[in-house]
Amino acid sequence: MAKKDKPAKKPVRRRRQNQGSGGAIGILFVLLLTVIVVINREAAMLIVIGLIPTLVLGITGKGDFKAERMQSVALANMSGVLLLLASVWSKSNGFEELISNPTNWIIMWGSAAIGYALNFVGPMIAVMILQNMVKERLKAMQQQRQELIDLWGPEVLGEKQEKPQQKFISPRQ
């Protein structure tokens, strides 16, 4: 019975941990934003508006690796917001002027799209890299196996002696 209980407990614990870390980051973000509001209200508004894609992901995101995915999107999104944040902070451009320019929206939210794109492409690239690594590993293993057979003879294979692979020949051929 105890054995059966164990696998059920694991995901619960992991979910709680994830929720905990996400909650902490959220609180940190709110605190930082409060500080920025006190210093520069326009900058804070720009951050909130600019980080809407991240916030949406944070609220709606589901499944495994949510934290990693969100971190990628958040970092990419923040890169776009940073580009505009400097001019708002230095008051070289007015907040309304920035908002009214669609290019700025594209910069801020487009950078979030880059984050999404990275999340999309990342596993594919990882598959390519892993496949290459496996290929190399298989090659090394085959070599090691052959060396052992050469040294110890086919007896080392035990009962599963290497049989020559028979090619399947179709009756039609």
Added chain:
Amino acid sequence: MSGEVAPVPGGQSAFGDRYEVIVASPLPEFDTHGGNAYSAKDKQNPGADVFAMVHNPTVPIRNELFKGLKGRPVINMVNPVDRGLMNVNIGSAKQRLVTIFTRPTGGALMNADGTLHPRMNANRLRQNVVLAALKAFAALHKRGYTHRMISPTRMYFASSESDEVILGECYSSPAGYLNPFPLEALEVSFADDAVRGVGDFSCDYYQLGTSLQSLYFGEKLWDSRDRNSLMMARINQGSFGALSGGRDIPGALGTLIRGLMADEPDERWNAEEVLDWFEGVSRNKRTSMITWTMSRPTTFKGVAYVDRRLLADAFGKDPKEAANFLKTMDFSSWLQTCFRDEIFSERLEFALDVRPSEGFGGARADDYKMVSRVCMFLSPAGPLYYKGHSLMLSGIPTLVADAFARDDHETMTTLLEIFDGTFVSALVEIAGDKNPKLQSLFKDIGVAMEFGSGKQLGRGLERMLYELNPILPCLSPRFEKVWIGSLVQLIRALERVSAQGGGKNILLDRHVAAFCVTHGSNLDRDFNSLAASQHNPAIFNSLSTEFFGRMQKQLQLESLPALLEKLVDGLAPVVKNLKNKKRREHVQATLDKLKKSGDINKLCSEVNLSKVQALDAREFSQACNIITKLDREKIKLSKKIEPTDSEPRKKGYNGARTAAFVMFVLIGFLVFFRG
């Protein structure tokens, strides 16, 4: 099989070079059961009168006598001068142990056909023979040895001119071995011919008495005598009267012979009385207080016995009938009536353990032992009777050798039955008080007999034989042409066998194994391992090589190229069984390199096959495990990796996060630290 028989060594030994045995000139008057005598020449001392005795390998020699007499000869006796191994051509060429003796040339006092030497007369008998024997006995007995081979046919005149009488040698066969029973003192004459035991000094005086008697009457008084009737006559009339057939010897000589032939050892004359006799003083020895007469006669098989020794002998010679007789009688009341003067304890009756027949009264397994116990009670100083045999315990080693020579397994099995723990203690309980040596004799011989019941290689009857008779050469049929008296000789013979292509599995020969274990130190375990691996040639040959390597080192033997070559050939399956190709090649190369050197020990230390085999097996097992592991991993890795799999996703998201972080840091740097 001819290749399996060790050939005779090529050249003669140094001993063989010095002495020449003239096989064409046999000297039957010096023959004994232990060997045949031939004329011989000493090349270093051509004038010496010597003869050579070619020993029979199946008869143990009295080695302690050779050691005691060589260099310190006994006066008036044929003394051994030298001995050694020699190639002799008797029928076919054989290597045999040859002993060179001083040779009396005057001829035997009595020929084998019973005719007296022409110079023999009563005067010479009185003066020369008695004096010569007395001198020889004095010297021998002083050194602690008995002669036990005295007979008129084995007494010689020193030369054709001299009246000096010389006693024959007594070293070539065990004491009293196959001596005619009338020539043996009564106490040992009840025992079988081959197992009379060591005896004591008084036995020599008895033999002198019978010899003098035969020489006086000029006939072989011991010849063609029926055992039972003569033994009965000896008991009833005394040995003197029984042997002479009622004839008397008048005068002082008769007194001497009667004294020497007294049947009670306490009454028998010895050196002191004989010297007194020479001086003309006739002193009768005190009469023995021992009585062998029963209070009432016992009739067994129609004969009424009064003497308990005769009854014991009758029981012992027909144990089945004796068992029936004992089982049907009231044993307790028989004891009370026949041995009225003796006090019987319950303990003694318990030890005798004579039980009446039960049920249908069939033969019981321990009936023989019951008869033996009763015989021991009747004749405590006499032989041990068992299953028709009568044995003096100290003669058992000789009996074992004799049984091996006759291939008589039944006797050997019978001997093993005697040395059953409870039976021995019962016998000691019954006769220990009257025969104090009994317990120590059982103990001494019992140690060797324990090996007899073992079935393992290096144990069994063969081991018993060599433990009891360490002087015997190895009696394996492979060595029928050579004399193997030591491990060095054995291994040298094996070298010769190997040189002619034989010697396969020689260590499985039970004689060879038993001989090696007896003469080597701590070799039991080696032979146990060899026996355990006899069906696995690879391990067996490897162990054999290690055994011979150790022997070569321990015995500091010279190079043994033929044996090594044979062993290396035998190691082919071992090398073939090595799984590691490189190791196999290395071992083979080392074996090939050392093959011709003949240094087995070096081969063992350089190759150490047991260690190599163990290492190879261990590493092979490890390699098998690695292969299994690799195959399992290969199956695991051969699965197609999908972007939806956990691992690529994790790695991909981590990569994406890293890329995003780099982008963030870069843009942050460009934005805030541009100016």
